[in-house]
Amino acid sequence: MSELRLRLSEQESRLAQLELAPSPADPAEGKKTAKRIQEARADLDRIRGEMANLEVKIDRLDADDDLRKCAAAHAEVGARVLAETAALHAGDAENRALWQRFLPPCLAEIEETYRRLDVSFDHTLGESFYEEALSGVVDDLKQQGLARESHGAQCVFLEGQPAPFIVQKQDGAFLYATTDLATIKYRMEHWRPDAILYVVDHRQSLHFAQLFATARRWGYGDVEFQHVSFGTVLGDDGKPFKTRSGSSIGLTGLLDEAVERALAVVAANDDARPEPLLTTEQRRNVAERVGIGAIKYADLAHNRTSDYKFSYDKMLAMQGNTAAYMQYSYARVSSIFDQGGVDPAELRLSGAKMALGHGAERALALAVLQFSEALDRVLVDYRPNLLTDYLYDVASKYAAFFENCPVLRADTEAQRTSRLLLCDLTARTLGLGLSLLGIAVVDRM
């Protein structure tokens, strides 16, 4: 705040000087002065805006007794944190030792969650991998005349951007900007990619606009840079989840809750049958797939760019347009093959023809045919919700087919075979579509 006040008074006196100065005789000079005044005014507005934002935050803090006491007791905590970061970057032995101590357990925790989510990587190169390249990045940018010193920091000034892209701070520490540039350089030199996608919250959009612009001027123009931005996850109060505040629900807890709820549904369903289908072990396995599928689906099924309010019930819903519905459709198809004693692989090789007599059959067949078209649409703008929409459409059409068209008890053998073929196509479409979303299916649930 005090720094902002300082900047404010600096700007105010500069503006006053500019305005008080006698207007120059030369019209070109006059234009320049007018422009400077305009810029100074804009800067003033910005500073005032930032101060207003800060005041709101301070008010909030003041309203909370505990927070206020805590902040008063550790007034300098922010500066100390930054100093530690700078020390780490400068190779301080103690900081490095601490980092090396903390890292393994953190990674272990993260890897366990990735394993559970069935997420894997071809390469994982963390920030530290690029550490040695950072000063070289800044030197290179300076040499090329892209970066220059301003207020003690190394900055890249970009056309049409309100603020510079800072690649090294006053205190010598580097920033994400620097690491991101080093990453681009590394990838371009080692992997020569056609496209680099950044799947990051939309609030970082200015950062990526600046990063891409800088990278292009730096010489990496022959690649598609894409910020695949997504909306912010909001709490019940409509405010963003703060992943660092510690108050948010952890992902692990969410996964556990999902699996637990799924298990309850699976068990209740199976118990309601005359003859339960599943062993305890199978129930657990199904619950894991259904529960985690529900979370992934909820996340992928809405428009990528819009914010959404986090809700357990919505995340873990298993009725309607949900993963469970799709998994359920898949299981129903499997069940038909089971009960009919039909091997889908043999059926596919039999050379049997399909004949679509009923409207529900035609609608389903048509939906299945549109699979590749749906995938194309997803890729245009990296929008997984178009795939979930499509899969939901297929599953709905299958449900209508299922209600109206007996398969195993079809009128004729030819019709039975035809419908079995359609069932097989449906199951494969749902299975493949869900697998593209990282969601597993089960034969029985």
Added chain:
RNA sequence: GUCCCGGUGGCGCAAUUGGAUAGCGCGUCGGCCUCCGAAGCCGAAGGUUAGUGGUUCGAAUCCACUCCGGGAUACCA
């Protein structure tokens, strides 16, 4: 101040990027299991797509302005 993103039945969200009667889930109301799995299906109620003007054969979608909400806005990671 400037820039970016939003505003769609009670709630949560879609709408194949300008196409036909704006769809779906939850919720509400009413039907459907001696018949391949009811986590399902069928039907009903609920909309001036924030507002005003414009472009177009056609607008939730594009343009302008207004109102409301969110985000970003030089040294956080």
